[in-house]
Amino acid sequence: MATRVEDDRSLVLAGLHRIVLSGEDREAVLEDILSSTDNQNRATLSFMLYGCLRHWHYIEPRLCEFIKGKPLPLDLNILLVFFLFQAFVMDSVPVYAARAEMIKRIPRKFKGLKGVLDGVFQNFLRKYPVLPEFPILPVWWKKALEKQAGGEFVNHLLSRWNKTPEVYVFSKPSASDEFSFEKLGQMDKADRAQRIEMGDLICDPASYLAAYLLKPAHGEKIMDLCAAPGNKSVALLQICPTIHLTSVEIQESRAKILEKRLKGRASVVMADALEVLSQAQEGSVDAILLDAPCSAWGTALLHPEYLLHKEENQGESRIQKELLRKAYRALRNGGRLIYSVCTFCEAETVELGQNFLNEFGGFLVNRNLTCPAPLQWHPSGPGYLLLPHEEGSTIFWYMSLTKQLTGGVE
């Protein structure tokens, strides 16, 4: 039994290193971890990995309070977060055992820091004996969201942290204008797989909204750029199955997922969307859904690891700008564009939208959109900031544009 726990710890600790130090994708890391163990421990392993990342922003910034002089190297902070988390939340791991395990795992080159680590561990638990009810997100994240949405909303959002996200199913391939979905509560894996097999779409309603806003119509040539894993492509086809959809994805593994989900109902192109747009005939596309890669601050509740490398995450607006420029060229006069990002970072939303519109006068901003119940949004620069409140866990920013060439003929 002791060996089992020890193996599990090594797996999760190595996984944390990959995510925190190398910026690897949490889901891919978890998949590797789970594939190297038996079924019995799967829940504990995901709980440990996700739990450490969830509480990272509370524990890690406080570690320096207990160190005089230079901060510890990041791999020692990972070790501390990992064992403090166990001491806090895992009933099966007494504090003395977590402490002893941590000391045992100090890498050889840092053995001289054993006393320091031990002191930090014990003093941390003395000063902060319990984890806060709602995990803490970085101060900069909270401030940025408060600026846009107000403090009350942020507190409300955080209070949802410990609830399991609701399951929503969109199953109506409807030509009507309705935005309707079923709220299913909990759903086990087998049911979920069966519903997906039947063609239902299980996703966050906030994500579905982008496809709904594009209003796909019969016979239209539509591009879903940055399309995997395909929620928005499936939604477009559900709303109007008779569109000519091209779904573009740059990553091979993700393009395969897309292909599997779309089952030949769209052309899946594995390529850089910038190239696909450059090669498209000018003015040839009726509508474009640009669900751009972004800092993903709005998914922090599900993906706390996205906030680990703030500076890196902020570097996305160049590609977004480029994608918008090329999308403009490919659209026909009167063609529609939905730009969506799951972030509220101003550089990727309000600022980007405003600068883009200043540069390209040939777009009409659709400002009279109505937000379907039960979602809520706020006008935000040339777009809308979607605040999911009770109904979802992702914050999006949408901008809806129509290409309008002055005096142009279609």
Ligand SMILES: C[S@@+](CC[C@H](N)C(=O)[O-])C[C@H]1O[C@@H](n2cnc3c(N)ncnc32)[C@H](O)[C@@H]1O
């Ligand atoms: C936000 S996710 C898209 C989610 C998707 N629209 C959905 O609703 O399921 C962004 C995707 O864009 C892809 N991507 C990033 N840069 C790209 C590019 N230059 N061209 C095409 N796809 C890209 C990423 O690999 C990722 O799968």
